[in-house]
Amino acid sequence: MLSGLSARIGFFHHTAVINHQHITVTTKQILFEMGNEISIDILSNTWSIDKDLLCTLAYAMDHDDEEDDDEVEEEKYTESINRVRLDWAEHVKKSIHEKSFSRKYRMSHKSFCKLVHCLQPYMERNSGKASKGQYITPHVAVAVGVRYLAGEPYTALNDIANISNTSVYRLKNRFIRALLKTDTLKIKLPDIAEEWEKVRQGFENISSEKLFRGCIGAIDGFFAPIQQPRVQDANGNPMSFMSGHYGMFGLNCQAMCDARERFLFFGVVAPGKTNDNIAFEFCAHLKEVIATLPYGLFLVGDAAYTSNERMLTPMIGSQRLDSVNDAYNFYLSQVRIRIEMAFARLVTKWRILRAPLIGSLSSISRTLMACAILHNYVIDNDGHNDHLQFSTDGELYPDFDFIVRNAPTGMMYLPTMPDTNEDAMHVPHLVSTHTVQASILQVIEQLCIRRPRH
Numbered sequence: 120m121l122s123g124l125s126a127r128i129g130f131f132h133h134t135a136v137i138n139h140q141h142i143t144v145t146t147k148q149i150l151f152e153m154g155n156e157i158s159i160d161i162l163s164n165t166w167s168i169d170k171d172l173l174c175t176l177a178y179a180m181d182h183d184d185e186e187d188d189d190e191v192e193e194e195k196y197t198e199s200i201n202r203v204r205l206d207w208a209e210h211v212k213k214s215i216h217e218k219s220f221s222r223k224y225r226m227s228h229k230s231f232c233k234l235v236h237c238l239q240p241y242m243e244r245n246s247g248k249a250s251k252g253q254y255i256t257p258h259v260a261v262a263v264g265v266r267y268l269a270g271e272p273y274t275a276l277n278d279i280a281n282i283s284n285t286s287v288y289r290l291k292n293r294f295i296r297a298l299l300k301t302d303t304l305k306i307k308l309p310d311i312a313e314e315w316e317k318v319r320q321g322f323e324n325i326s327s328e329k330l331f332r333g334c335i336g337a338i339d340g341f342f343a344p345i346q347q348p349r350v351q352d353a354n355g356n357p358m359s360f361m362s363g364h365y366g367m368f369g370l371n372c373q374a375m376c377d378a379r380e381r382f383l384f385f386g387v388v389a390p391g392k393t394n395d396n397i398a399f400e401f402c403a404h405l406k407e408v409i410a411t412l413p414y415g416l417f418l419v420g421d422a423a424y425t426s427n428e429r430m431l432t433p434m435i436g437s438q439r440l441d442s443v444n445d446a447y448n449f450y451l452s453q454v455r456i457r458i459e460m461a462f463a464r465l466v467t468k469w470r471i472l473r474a475p476l477i478g479s480l481s482s483i484s485r486t487l488m489a490c491a492i493l494h495n496y497v498i499d500n501d502g503h504n505d506h507l508q509f510s511t512d513g514e515l516y517p518d519f520d521f522i523v524r525n526a527p528t529g530m531m532y533l534p535t536m537p538d539t540n541e542d543a544m545h546v547p548h549l550v551s552t553h554t555v556q557a558s559i560l561q562v563i564e565q566l567c568i569r570r571p572r573h
Contacts, residue, residue, distance in 0.1 A: 205280045207258045221501075224265050225468050225493070230500040235261045237304060241297035255282060255290070263287060264294025268490055270470025292482075295489040304492050306385050308408050319416065321378030322454050328568055330450050330559055331419065331431070335412065336383055337458035338420045338430075340395040341372040341465075343387070344475040345483055352480045353390075360390040367391075367475065371398045372487060375405065375418065378454070380461035381498050385491040387484040395423035417555055419455040428555050442570075446563050447556075449570040465494050 211228060214220035220228050235242075235257050242257045263276055267287075271279070276287045298304060309315045315335055322334040345368050348357050360368045369391030375384040388401040399406070409418060409429050418430050426432040433451055434444040466472040469490040476483045562568075 202253065202281050202283070204253050204255065204282075205259055207256060207262075223269075224262065225269050226265075226497050227501050230497065231261070231265070232258075233500065234265075234496065237301055238294070238297040241300055242293065255280075255286060260290045261294060263290045264298075265493070267291040267294075268469045268471050268486070268493065270473065295485050298489045298492050299485060304496060306382050306488075306491060306495060308383050308405070315412065315416070318377045318383070322457075325378050325457075326454050327450055328562075328566065330562060330568070331454050333415045333417055333555065334419050334431075334454050335416045336375040336377065336409075336418045337455050337461075338373065338375040338384075338399075338418050338424070339455075339458040339462070340398060340423070341374060341462050342391055343370045343372055343472065343483070343487055345369055345391075345480075346475050346477045348480055359392055362391045365391075369475075370480075370483065370487070371395070373398050373402050373405075374458065374461070374491070376458050376461040378457055379498060380457055380464060380503075381495050382461065382491050385488065387487050395421075396425055399424060415555065419451060421455065426553070426556065428553055431556055431559075443560055443564050446569050447560055450563075450568075461494070465490060468497070469493065 211220065214223060215228060220231075224231050226234070238261060239257050242260050259280055259282075263280055263282070263286075266276060266279070267273075273284065273287055276282075276291075277284060280287075282290075309318060319333065319335050322337075323329050323332040326332060326334070342362060342365065344365070345360065347368050348360055350357060353360060357368070360370065362369050370387050371389040371391055371393045373384070373386050373388050373395070374382050376382050384402070384405050386402055386405075389398040414428070417428065420430055420432050422433050422435050424430050424432050431451060433439075433448045434441075438444050439448060471486065472490060476486060478486075
């Protein structure tokens with residue numbers, strides 16, 4: 120891979136002054152450090168290299184696998200190493216004996232084998248051969264991709280599977296593309312009335328007094344941190360991706376889930392600086408589908424969205440002081456929290472999302488979508504029988520240490536946040552209630568329902 124990159128982006132020598140010594144840094148060294156997921160900011164400061172140049176190298180490295188497979192296979196390696204491929208059967212036997220398979224691969228062995236079967240049409244030719252003609256099986260290829268998204272560094276994948284750096288880059292990228300191409304794994308909104316009714320019943324079952332029996336989805340925004348995007352990728356304005364609240368670059372992902380925390384919709388829709396209410400306008404297909412549903416069905420979201428007949432949001436400001444409105448907010452949060460639980464599960468299980476993602480915006484978007492697809496796949500096949508435990512009130516208690524830097528207290532992911540008062544001005548809040556909201560408030564008042572005191 121390094122030779123291929125050098126041919127396309129040029130093999131250069133950069134002289135950096137470190138501790139008063141002139142040190143020559145080559146393309147190979149830079150790519151090696153990037154392979155170890157060292158931050159571009161750190162590399163830039165360490166070697167005094169322009170960030171744009173490093174971003175260009177990251178972009179080229181990320182797209183290296185897009186060349187013809189035969190061309191990649193015919194690369195001449197400067198070093199010949201006899202590699203003994205991972206004995207997958209023995210590896211599985213050992214992992215199951217040690218009860219560590221589901222921790223390593225984020226799913227049961229049965230679900231993993233089913234995933235391999237689903238992806239095999241796209242992974243068969245891609246798993247291919249490495250040097251010395253040794254075959255990399257589809258199981259190993261999928262294992263590399265899964266563990267990459269689970270947060271395993273490149274160097275560890277190299278050692279675990281005993282494959283070259285070239286193979287690691289190739290396999291993880293093609294695994295992600297295979298996930299996105301497989302129709303049975305795609306994230307889709309319900310197509311028929313029976314499917315929507317099943318979603319509605321799920322929310323009705325978790326809504327006390329069945330107050331929000333018309334809910335058919337919880338929606339919210341998710342801030343995905345990224346390295347500074349290239350000027351070309353950012354349409355000439357990289358700062359539009361900078362979140363003033365978090366002080367980092369990122370992307371605004373809009374997602375809608377059901378009561379089981381499965382994503383019914385997931386989209387990487389806008390730069391990280393964008394407010395949720397504005398980003399929601401980019402979800403044209405979702406808005407179109409929701410608008411066609413029968414009257415009385417609605418989404419639930421936080422106060423960043425516009426409250427209307429199709430979107431119920433919490434009461435804000437002085438409205439919250441009223442006991443009926445306060446009860447409304449409490450029971451609304453009971454169903455809305457499902458999307459927060461879904462995001463927490465997403466970033467806890469697929470730990471590549473813990474750190475800023477590196478690469479082109481298209482590559483990062485593919486990575487985010489792949490994580491969301493696997494999120495649904497695990498819930499569909501293993502349910503919630505994993506290493507995440509929830510208390511009765513919906514709070515998440517992982518059995519391992521996991522703290523997200525800069526996240527609001529008690530949250531395990533970065534929600535999208537407005538940067539300034541100017542952004543907040545773009546979010547119109549409804550002062551008077553609309554019909555659906557008024558009906559729920561009326562029931563709360565008639566039944567004297569109040570927020571629990573404990």
